[in-house]
Amino acid sequence: MLPQATDPAAPDLLLTSVRQPGEAALLDIRVAGGVISHVVPAGEVPRDAPVVDLGGRFAIPGLWDEHVHMTQWALAANRVDLSKAESARDAVEAVRARLSGTSPNRTLVGVGFRDAVWADVPSLEMLDAATHHQPTALLSHDLHCVWLNSAAASTYGVEVDASGLLREDAAFAVTRELGRLPNEVVDPWVRDAGRSAAARGIVGIVDFEMTWNRDVWLRRLAGGFGSLRVDAGVYPHDLQRAAAAGMRTGQELNGGAGLLRVGPLKVLIDGSLNTRTAYCVDPYPYGGHGMLTVSEAELLQLLVRARETGFVPAVHAIGDGANKVALDAFAAAGVLGRIEHAQFVRREDLARFGELGLTASVQPAHALDDRDAAESNWSGRTDRAFPLRSLLDAGATLALGSDAPVAPLDPWLAMSAATTRSRPDGRGPWHPEQALTREEALAASSRGRSRIRAGDPADIAVLDGDPLAVPDAVFAEMPVAATLVAGQFTHRDPGV
Incomplete structure (x- = not known):
């Protein structure tokens, strides 16, 4: 060892x-x-x-992955992979193939489906017909949507409509429940994931798992985890608890073997592209602007509170409307911080990242995973989708990550996507004008040290x-x- x-x-x-x-x-x-x-x-x-x-x-x-959900990434390796499903029917058949041998009292969990690019649509009836009384929960690749059958809805005490889909907060709640496995099961999986990350040159992660992360990581480090440094994020519902404990972003935590620090304050203010809940200025083709899950006034209050308590805010903003709201709030609060994802940005807002001294924490592999969904939902405007070059040229600090399990926890996949805007699948590069140089990508993956x-x-x-x-x-x-x-x-x- x-x-x-x-x-x-x-x-x-x-x-x-x-x-x-x-x-x-x-x-x-x-x-x-x-x-x-x-x-x-x-x-x-x-x-x-x-x-x-x-x-x-x-x-x-050494390389950092600046945006990880570590427990979810470890769990994903032990769940049904739906990333190759090209339709709801494909996903159902993949699940059907795994039913044999699954305990009838255990929920069958699948991960990685992308219904935004499917020609058919998920339904409760379709999933029930394949799974019957076996509780089944399928998580979308972006974790913003869960497809349940009736047995799983009953197991977790939630109501679903004819689609069987839950989105945003309702989906997050079920996802948390699905992750409540015994520590003696999950922690070894996380140790394995840490060793795999180290084998790809990773020395540290920013973990945004939706939990009270401090105690989770203290337990794991005491139990032998030693592969990586961890900046453990905090969510608003735990901010008061963290502040009362004297925690602040960047603080090294006692008992963390020199590997554990307090991470940023994570605030989600919109949804995702796949679920069409990213908050956008223009409507989606099927109507609606997505979801602004935190009001502008509430966000400003959170950023001020973060400033007062020594936390660096990390604001999840995907749609161009959400990015505008986040930038306005940072300007009003007078605090430095990060915008997580920054997938779709108005041209007039790009320069504000540099002017406000913000970090754009971006996941380049998403640009290739989501190019079809982007072209469908942001048609004619994708020149400002995943705008890595424009953000860097505007003075933003770039920090690359994966959002694992949304994309694999592999910095070379992220850097390859950032520098080529393509994958070796025969398709040409997508908006190559937004590519980074390799040296820029390496610096953005190692906290500025090239x-x-x-x-x-x-x-x-x-x-x-x-x-x-x-x-x-x-x-x-x-x-x-x-x-x-x-x-x-x-x-x-x-x-x-």
Whole structure:
């Protein structure tokens, strides 16, 4: 088993024969006390610490996924995958195939359906006919919608109409109930997910699981989780509790083994594109503007309260109407913060991200997953959908993530989507004018650090190729030879 990332007894370390991206010169990286103390030409540092020869590989600052629902991501790996379903009928057949062997007292859970691009529509009757008395709950890929059969509706005490669908808060409530599995079941799944993330060069996540995250992560770290740093988000219903405990964004939590900090205050103010609940200025083709789930006055009060209590607000805003509301509230509150997703932004609002000093926490893989839904619902306006280049050029700070389980917890998939605006599926790039360079994508995935520097935490990803030079297909699946957090290996290939 790999050592804990913050073991105070761990020796210092010297990484030799390593290169920075885009450079041929070999370097040595000296790590002392969990911090990079020297980055110098090879041979200039005394070999007074254990040496790891990296054989000319490339080192980059360790990667962060800035938007994760970690428990949901771990659960998704153990549920029915509906991401390939091209219709409601396809989804039902995938569920039918998994019914055999499922305990009749246990809810069968599917994940990842995208009904926004289906020609047919989900219905209670359709799902009931396939599942009968087996409680069944299917979660949409964006987690903003749940498709239930009658047995599951009865099990969870909710009412559904003829569609069988619940959206937004009602869906979130059922999703939370579906996640109430024993800790001894879920925590090992989360440990596995953490190890898998470390194997992709990830050193930290911002976890926006809808729960009182502090105690969950203290338990997991005490139980042996040690693969990643975690910034644990807080939701408005827990803000008073957090403030009373003296918590504030960026604070390191006692008992967290140096890996756990208080994250941002997450505020959801609209829905999603897939469910057509993202709040938009113009109506959807079938009517309605989506949902503004927090009023402008309420949002302003929350941002002021966040400022007073030392929390950085992270406002979920997908539609262009919601982004305008969020920007107005940030301006009025006079507080810095983040807008999560920023998927659809009015041209006149792009510059405000930079003017207000805001971070756009974006998920580039969504641009490719949702391109058809965007073209259908935002027809003629998708030049300002997922506008990564426009946001960066306007002065916004970009922070890349996955929103796992909405997209896989894999920073290379996100960076590939950001830089190519395409996937190797034969379709051409979608709005390539909004692409980032690889160096920009790497910086946006490592909290602004595009190069290994002395004085930074020794959070490092070691790659088998130069991320600025490998072909696009290799970049999307970049081989990661090793990952270090605070100077200790959290992932290490046998050849390292």
